[in-house]
Amino acid sequence: MNYLKFVLFVIYIGFLASCQPPVVFGEPQPVGTEPLSAIPDNYRGVYWCKVDSASLFIDDQTFIKRKEFLIKLTKAELDSSKDMQLRNGRLFVSDWGSSFPIEEKGDTIISRFVVRDTLFSLGKEQLAKPFKGHLILNTKLDKNAWGVTVVSFKDNGLLSLARADMPEDITLLDAITPVRTLAEDDERKSQIYITPTKNQFDQILKRGVLFEDSCSEFERIIPLKEIID
Numbered sequence: 001m002n003y004l005k006f007v008l009f010v011i012y013i014g015f016l017a018s019c020q021p022p023v024v025f026g027e028p029q030p031v032g033t034e035p036l037s038a039i040p041d042n043y044r045g046v047y048w049c050k051v052d053s054a055s056l057f058i059d060d061q062t063f064i065k066r067k068e069f070l071i072k073l074t075k076a077e078l079d080s081s082k083d084m085q086l087r088n089g090r091l092f093v094s095d096w097g098s099s100f101p102i103e104e105k106g107d108t109i110i111s112r113f114v115v116r117d118t119l120f121s122l123g124k125e126q127l128a129k130p131f132k133g134h135l136i137l138n139t140k141l142d143k144n145a146w147g148v149t150v151v152s153f154k155d156n157g158l159l160s161l162a163r164a165d166m167p168e169d170i171t172l173l174d175a176i177t178p179v180r181t182l183a184e185d186d187e188r189k190s191q192i193y194i195t196p197t198k199n200q201f202d203q204i205l206k207r208g209v210l211f212e213d214s215c216s217e218f219e220r221i222i223p224l225k226e227i228i229d
Contacts, residue, residue: 023164023210024145024182026195028127028138033198035127035138039063043135043151047159047218056119056159056218063120063137063161069113078109119161120149132202145193150211159218162211166190173210176203 028035038060047056054067078084078091085092090099091111103110120126125140135151149163167173170192177196196204204210 020141020191021147021163022166022191023148024141024191024193025138025148025164026144026146026193028129028146029136029148029196030129030131030198030201031196033129033131035129037122039122039128040130040135042153043159044223045220046222048221049216049218051216055221056161061122062118065117065119067115069115070110071113072108072110074107075109076107132205134205150205154217157220159220161216161218164210166192167209172207173204176200176207176209 039058039062044058044060047058048054049056052067054065057064057066073081073084078086083094085094086102086109087099089102091102091109092099100111100113120128120137120139122128127138129136129138133152137149137151139147139149141147147163149161152160152162154160170179173179173192173194177194177200180193182191182193
């Protein structure tokens with residue numbers, strides 16, 4: 001893999017790549033709670049993550065993550081590349097089928113890639129449920145498997161997105177709800193399957209068994225109503 005193709009690969013994989021989560025649930029969580037028809041007002045707005053310099057936009061239906069990447073290359077590198085070309089004064093990336101504006105500084109070409117990833121969008125296979133001060137995002141993976149993310153506001157006002165991650169001590173989880181290990185294949189490696197009751201799911205959250213060490217934190221910079229106004 002040449003340098004330029006490697007750079008594009010890292011950009012795309014590092015931001016958008018999704019894989020089967022290490023923990024899947026048999027039903028949307030928490031069971032017995034009706035899903036919402038819209039994301040609650042208090043979550044809506046524009047947020048910023050200092051760790052990876054990404055922004056998060058939340059409206060009444062979606063969570064969208066946005067990140068800008070800066071790439072610099074010489075004209076010689078561009079001329080030798082099969083993956084990128086200059087077309088009508090823009091940098092065209094063949095693998096993506098998209099072009100981006102450029103800035104030329106001597107022999108160097110600078111371009112900024114804006115990548116967007118829809119993390120969640122309300123629908124039949126993506127359900128949001130309220131639970132004890134949290135917003136639980138459920139994404140259907142296949143017939144009887146759901147990925148679960150817990151959205152919460154921390155004491156410092158930061159918005160936390162925590163996906164269920166493999167526990168350090170699986171016996172702690174098994175003591176709350178039975179744990180089944182799924183057969184390994186190309187997509188599933190060390191993946192576990194659980195079907196907690198509402199009370200068991202509450203215990204999972206309270207004890208920090210699955211969600212405590214797998215979060216991204218975002219600071220709200222613009223309430224959504226300010227965008228609309």
